[in-house]
Amino acid sequence: MKDQTKITFWGGLDTIGGNIVSIQFKDYRIITDFGALAGVNIMDLLSKETTHSHLALGQLPAISGLYPKAAIGDFELESFEESALNTIVCLSHLHLDHLGAFGQLPEELPIYALEEAVDFYKQLEKTSLLPSYAVNWQKVTAESTLQHGPFEIVFHESDHDTVGAASIFIKTPDFKIVYSGDFRLSGFHPEKVLNWAQKAHEFDADLFLVEGTTFSHFASEPNPVDVALAEVTHSINSPNEIKLMNSIEAIAQEHSEQLIAFNGYPQNIERLLVLAELFTTLGRTLVMDQTYFELMKPYLTGYLNVKYLLIDGNASIEVTDEAVSLEMLREMPQHYILQFDYERHEHVFTLPAGVYFHSNGMPLGSYMAEYEPYVRRFVEAGWEFYHANVSGHASQSDLLLVNYLTQAKLVVPWHTFKPDFYGQAIEEIGLQTWLPEYHVEYTAAELSDMIK
Numbered sequence: 001m002k003d004q005t006k007i008t009f010w011g012g013l014d015t016i017g018g019n020i021v022s023i024q025f026k027d028y029r030i031i032t033d034f035g036a037l038a039g040v041n042i043m044d045l046l047s048k049e050t051t052h053s054h055l056a057l058g059q060l061p062a063i064s065g066l067y068p069k070a071a072i073g074d075f076e077l078e079s080f081e082e083s084a085l086n087t088i089v090c091l092s093h094l095h096l097d098h099l100g101a102f103g104q105l106p107e108e109l110p111i112y113a114l115e116e117a118v119d120f121y122k123q124l125e126k127t128s129l130l131p132s133y134a135v136n137w138q139k140v141t142a143e144s145t146l147q148h149g150p151f152e153i154v155f156h157e158s159d160h161d162t163v164g165a166a167s168i169f170i171k172t173p174d175f176k177i178v179y180s181g182d183f184r185l186s187g188f189h190p191e192k193v194l195n196w197a198q199k200a201h202e203f204d205a206d207l208f209l210v211e212g213t214t215f216s217h218f219a220s221e222p223n224p225v226d227v228a229l230a231e232v233t234h235s236i237n238s239p240n241e242i243k244l245m246n247s248i249e250a251i252a253q254e255h256s257e258q259l260i261a262f263n264g265y266p267q268n269i270e271r272l273l274v275l276a277e278l279f280t281t282l283g284r285t286l287v288m289d290q291t292y293f294e295l296m297k298p299y300l301t302g303y304l305n306v307k308y309l310l311i312d313g314n315a316s317i318e319v320t321d322e323a324v325s326l327e328m329l330r331e332m333p334q335h336y337i338l339q340f341d342y343e344r345h346e347h348v349f350t351l352p353a354g355v356y357f358h359s360n361g362m363p364l365g366s367y368m369a370e371y372e373p374y375v376r377r378f379v380e381a382g383w384e385f386y387h388a389n390v391s392g393h394a395s396q397s398d399l400l401l402v403n404y405l406t407q408a409k410l411v412v413p414w415h416t417f418k419p420d421f422y423g424q425a426i427e428e429i430g431l432q433t434w435l436p437e438y439h440v441e442y443t444a445a446e447l448s449d450m451i452k
């Protein structure tokens with residue numbers, strides 16, 4: 001039989017995250033991405049001592065020729081060392097649901113990601129904001145072609161709430177695939193998403209693997225915790241990043257005499273940078289949690305007023321003029337905006353209460369037990385509590401727009417709890433969808449036959 005492309009899905013078809021697909025042509029193979037399967041604890045995936053038991057329990061995809069022999073043990077699966085396949089992993093972005101199983105991979109296996117993502121990973125690793133994975137990182141430049149045997153792979157910049165997010169185009173001798181990665185049109189760079197979607201159209205993709213996070217939830221009765229908290233808090237939750245910044249600016253100007261506090265998501269470094277810029281122009285200094293300050297350092301430009309907080313207890317660190325003490329915050333609260341992490345926030349309650357922005361920081365929402373007591377503690381301490389979130393994922397209408405722009409011949413809606421519901425919406429705009437099954441090897445010819 002003629003050589004052809006073979007595609008197998010290993011995770012993420014009906015859940016958010018853990019999206020794993022393998023694409024093979026002769027003895028060359030690409031795997032993208034490699035996060036934890038749904039329900040598997042990321043911390044349990046750090047060591048190869050657990051590979052065998054995870055495989056036995058179905059908590060790792062049983063992909064042949066991928067795991068080191070020593071880690072597989074007596075589980076019946078061809079090892080990386082025994083395999084004749086040339087395998088690489090391509091990574092769309094630095095979220096744990098896309099890279100959380102990297103600890104299970106052989107150290108020499110090449111992992112390709114945009115250079116911005118690899119550099120940012122090194123920063124996140126250094127500051128322990130992501131686990132340390134002993135893997136073979138390879139940097140890719142956006143829009144340049146990476147050749148892997150018969151595969152031509154191009155990473156295009158995208159927009160998601162992390163640095164270096166990409167959409168990945170894969171061309172084989174008989175098939176063209178676009179892997180969307182996670183994306184949104186509501187970030188600081190919607191043009192990047194529209195650019196790759198247009199390129200995907202020109203690429204004439206046969207298959208579009210497209211995320212659908214926001215197609216997972218239906219309008220339902222509001223959570224009683226949220227209803228109760230709404231009475232004592234305010235919301236500037238926004239449809240996009242720019243609107244959020246405008247709202248923060250307006251509130252900051254109304255409270256020019258008070259301390260402002262901010263709890264955000266560390267990987268959304270652009271929001272932190274724009275925040276630093278905004279408060280620099282408002283004459284305040286952004287005082288960061290020291291870990292975040294280390295993370296941000298390579299991205300800070302000279303004119304920004306950004307320093308870090310010196311807390312009692314981290315006195316071991318060298319005190320420089322980049323440090324601000326709690327005493328300084330108490331004396332001149334109106335000169336600062338304090339950024340902090342949930343893991344280290346006790347000191348906030350020793351400061352004069354002001355305005356607090358909860359901006360996609362931990363705890364994320366009312367589905368987490370610690371959320372309600374956390375919010376109430378701020379309110380009771382006299383803080384004006386603002387919900388200040390923007391989603392990292394495209395809205396339903398934006399997802400459909402990108403699908404329509406891409407015009408792929410066949411669309412796999414995944415990275416959603418409701419692939420059928422999402423698929424139906426894609427069909428309604430005139431595109432053909434397909435819901436694959438796990439662990440089945442589909443050939444390019446079979447898929448081409450399906451296309452109407």
Ligand SMILES: [Zn+2]
Binds near residue numbers: 016095097098182415
């Ligand atoms: Zn994801």
Ligand SMILES: [Zn+2]
Binds near residue numbers: 095182
């Ligand atoms: Zn993501």
